Amino acid sequence: MRSFLIASMFVLSAVVSAEDVGILLGLGSPGGTGSTLWISQQGVATITQRAGQGYWLWKDGGFWHIVSEDLRASGGRARVVVTDASGTVTVVKSDDLNPQTDYWVTFVAPKVLGMGFHLEFGLGTKSIDPKDLEDLEKWIYRRRSIYRNVGWHELDREIDAGEYFDGQTMKKFYEMLNEHTGSLATDPDSEMPPTNWTLTRDQGRWYLGGYYRPGPGDAGGDIPDEVPEAVSPDLGAHAGRRPTWSQVRRKYPEAIDFETSPDGGLTVIVTPNETFIHKSNGRSLQKLLRKVTVTADRIVMTQWLEGDEVRKVAEAVTKIKR
Numbered sequence: 001m002r003s004f005l006i007a008s009m010f011v012l013s014a015v016v017s018a019e020d021v022g023i024l025l026g027l028g029s030p031g032g033t034g035s036t037l038w039i040s041q042q043g044v045a046t047i048t049q050r051a052g053q054g055y056w057l058w059k060d061g062g063f064w065h066i067v068s069e070d071l072r073a074s075g076g077r078a079r080v081v082v083t084d085a086s087g088t089v090t091v092v093k094s095d096d097l098n099p100q101t102d103y104w105v106t107f108v109a110p111k112v113l114g115m116g117f118h119l120e121f122g123l124g125t126k127s128i129d130p131k132d133l134e135d136l137e138k139w140i141y142r143r144r145s146i147y148r149n150v151g152w153h154e155l156d157r158e159i160d161a162g163e164y165f166d167g168q169t170m171k172k173f174y175e176m177l178n179e180h181t182g183s184l185a186t187d188p189d190s191e192m193p194p195t196n197w198t199l200t201r202d203q204g205r206w207y208l209g210g211y212y213r214p215g216p217g218d219a220g221g222d223i224p225d226e227v228p229e230a231v232s233p234d235l236g237a238h239a240g241r242r243p244t245w246s247q248v249r250r251k252y253p254e255a256i257d258f259e260t261s262p263d264g265g266l267t268v269i270v271t272p273n274e275t276f277i278h279k280s281n282g283r284s285l286q287k288l289l290r291k292v293t294v295t296a297d298r299i300v301m302t303q304w305l306e307g308d309e310v311r312k313v314a315e316a317v318t319k320i321k322r
Contacts, residue, residue, distance in 0.1 A: 019043075020310040021261045025268060026055040026301025027275070027294060031072040032104035034300055037292060038317045039277055040310055041266055046277060046289040052320050055108045055301050058313050060085040063320070066113065068104045078102040080115055082155060090155045107199040107206075108301035111234040112159055113150045114198050161197040164235060165208050172227045173197070173208050199235060201299050203245035204258045206230040206237040236302045238262045241282040251285065252276065257299045262306070270296050 022040030029035065036051035054067035062085030069078040079093035080103045092103050092115060107114040150157065162170060200209035207229055231239040242260035248269055249255055258269040260280060266289075267280040274293055279286040305313055 019263070019265070020307060021263060021266060022047075022305045022310040022313060023259065023261065023266075023268065024051065024056055024058060024301060024303040024305070024313070025259065025270075025275070026108050026299070026303075027270065027296035028105075028298040028300045029295050030297055031070040032068045032078065032102075033070050034068065034105065035294060035296075036301070037275060037294065038313065039266070039268060039290075040314060041261075042310060042314065047314065048277065048290050048292050049317055050292075050294070050322075051317050052322050055105065056317075056320065057108055057110065057301065057303060058305060058309070058316070059110060061312075062086075063316060066105055066108055078104060080105055082113070092150070092155065105300060107236075108303075109199065109234065109236040110303065112164070112199075113155075115150060116198070161208060164232060165230070169208055169228045176227055199230060201257050204242055204248070204260065206235060206302070233304075236304075238304065240264050243267055243280060243283050243285045247283070247285055256296065259299065259302050262304055270299060272296065 020040070020042050022038065022042075025037045025039060027035055027037065033053070034055055035053055036056040038047070038049045038051050040047045051063075054065055057064040057066065064085055065083040067081045069080075079091055082090045082092070084090075094103070103115050103117045105114070106116045150159065161173070165173075198209055199206050201207075202209075207227055209227075230237040240260060240262040241264050243258070245258075248258050248267075252269050252271055254271045256270045256272065258267060260267045264280060264282050267278045267285055269276045269278065273295060274291055275296070276288060277290045277292075278288055
């Protein structure tokens with residue numbers, strides 16, 4: 001009997017461990033700044049803790065820390081600072097030719113860091129011939145709302161969307177661009193320019209999205225329902241079942257976005273001032289487990305961890321200096 005009990009306890013322990021799940025949830029705030037929440041279900045306990053300012057991504061057995069300056073106070077000198085797990089610091093900032101360039105983080109994922117940038121005053125202090133003004137305005141307008149996607153190991157290398165999305169997704173994306181930009185001639189067989197795409201959130205999912213304006217007055221591209229969602233873990237995404245957006249909004253009319261764990265057991269709902277953690281089961285939203293008071297205007301990072309990694313991250317979060 002004793003052997004049976006010991007064996008049963010071992011099996012139960014293994015089952016509990018297998019069910020452990022946690023998320024490093026990056027929440028963007030007004031001005032381009034952000035914060036990270038650590039939310040986990042360990043055994044029967046639901047744990048919530050603020051990791052700290054900026055985005056804390058678990059990579060290489062440690063944290064990468066990504067911080068955007070506040071665009072509202074930058075004076076046109078905003079930058080992004082990335083500190084990897086070894087302590088190496090990389091700064092992405094404006095260059096001498098374009099001193100008024102602002103950078104901010106658009107998404108954070110295990111394989112790709114997305115950054116947006118815009119130019120408020122054109123080509124720095126370069127003198128402008130009046131006859132060139134119209135062309136310059138088109139250039140400025142086109143360049144103000146595009147995205148730079150940077151690989152972790154080569155922070156200056158722009159990443160092509162084709163490295164992460166299949167042909168059908170790319171085809172739908174090109175169709176979206178053509179529909180919304182009209183004058184932009186896009187070849188579905190060509191590669192997507194790295195500055196023209198980004199990951200973006202819509203009702204609990206990550207999508208391939210873009211925002212491209214060929215010139216003043218032309219409409220930018222939106223995210224159509226027909227573009228398949230991103231499901232690669234490398235992009236912080238997954239294909240798990242989740243409650244519907246209408247279910248979430250019925251319970252939380254102010255909801256900005258939500259995220260459900262790969263096993264469907266946890267659903268995190270983000271509103272402008274509070275984040276709510278619910279137990280869930282597939283499409284069923286169940287009882288409220290915890291809530292956290294935090295300011296947010298979007299989801300920037302959704303890194304899910306399971307099994308032994310949950311314990312490692314939980315320990316590492318407690319060591320972050322605040």
